[in-house]
Amino acid sequence: MTRARVLLAASAALMTGLLTALVSTAAADAAPGPTDYVALGDSYSSGTGTGDYQPDSGDCRRSDSAYPSLWANSHAVGSFSFTACNGATTQDVRNDQLGPLSDRTGLVTVSAGGNDAGFSRILRSCVFPASDADCDAAVDTGISYVNNTLPGNLDRLYQDIKAKAPKASIVVVGYPRLFERDVCPFSFSLHKRDSLNHAADELDRVVAARARAAGSTFADPRPAFTGHGICGQDPWINQLNPADPVESYHPTVDGHARGYLPTVNKATGNLLTR
Template sequence: MRLSRITAYASSLLLAAGFALIGAGPAKSAEQAAAINYVALGDSYSSGVGAGSYDSGSGDCKRSTKAYPVLWKNAHAPAAFSFTACSGARTGDVVNNQLGPLSSSTTLVSISIGGNDAGFADVMTTCVLQSESSCIARVNEAKRYVDTTLPGNLDKTYSAISSKAPNAHVVVLGYPRFYKLNGSCTLGLSENERTAINGAADYLNAATAKRVADHGFTFAGVVPAFTGHEICSGSAWLHSVNWGNIGESYHPTAAGQSGGYLPTFSGAV
């Protein structure tokens, strides 16, 4: 009988320990989330242009409730969240206008930047409205800018982030390729133009990734997530030319934010 009581007592201790371990998981996760102070910086790809559902208080910055920073915040409930990404932002705009919420207590930062510096909007306008040769010449001009000027601008931006938020894990997100080559599109740009534009996206991503690595940040490329969902894929997560709202052209849809940018960011956090 004594042995039976000892066995039962041991079993109850083990059972209690098991419940304690099971309960420790969610508590630890909640504790980790409570310690996260997240600031979302960047351009229109981070503010959510193209996803709709814009916060009226954000004005021309067009910050969307369907943008990946908000979706991540909703899923993880960080202790603090600040969203200063803005449509049209260049590196200088980030440094001058977006870094206010950063501090030594900031633990997580996301940013996409560099496309506007390199003349993204003008490249696409040229390619849509002018000849193939003009399009490719404008793409090559943008690539020269990426070679000569953009690295210094990125360095200034990343250094400013590090200075204000020295303890933060910084995730820099890239840009998708716009087109599925030999896809379903029968009108619009030529395959040569689409190839050149995709190549420019790769060129920009590669240059950005190098500067990111040199600053000890994390580069999160979205090309894999968007593969099969480019324009001309039949299941696009990017707007083509949107004449009704031209500013949304060549930006991720709500599905592109939730299916492309959100999991890519989450995997890098």
């Protein structure tokens, strides 16, 4: 009986050890390791509008309050390269921002397309004393570009990113609507605001379609920003700032922390646990 009990105890200990090893191995396999993260894009990624910029970023206006920095600071990141730049077009991203990409890159975020379509010019065309008709004409020109020319620009950008970072999960980040429909003390009529929001929707529609065609994930910030546009009770987007026009119509610190970061967290949650 004593020998049998010893053998039984030894077998039980061996099984326990094997099960512990299997569980530990499975947990290690499931847990994502540190991610090499590269953040590309235009002003909506660089953090223009937050008012506090990295001293060495110059006119690119990269901010530690922008969603790429916030994401990197709240996740297990092996390396973080932040090359997004205020004013960048899709061609600028291709020419100037792809250097940090490699086959070790695990995550890429990118926002681009708004500057290709001239949305800053469109906004200027809609400011008082411009008429609703003037604003509509500028919006229609921008939407025509978005539908007819921008898709090819986006395809080339996403192809270049994939070629340089073949193992990366690519998250294409969209744009929020800029305005609420509440009573507005600023120089935008309800008609202009609706027209500009429609332009943002068209831009996001095309960006989302090309992102998905490229096998990337589209992160749509519009749900998170609902109720927080210009003319809302709690705006997360800067109104026109004559003292520093570049800050105008860009997300604030809250826009990045409470709008963009949750949007990107949602998009990357499943990608980084595969």
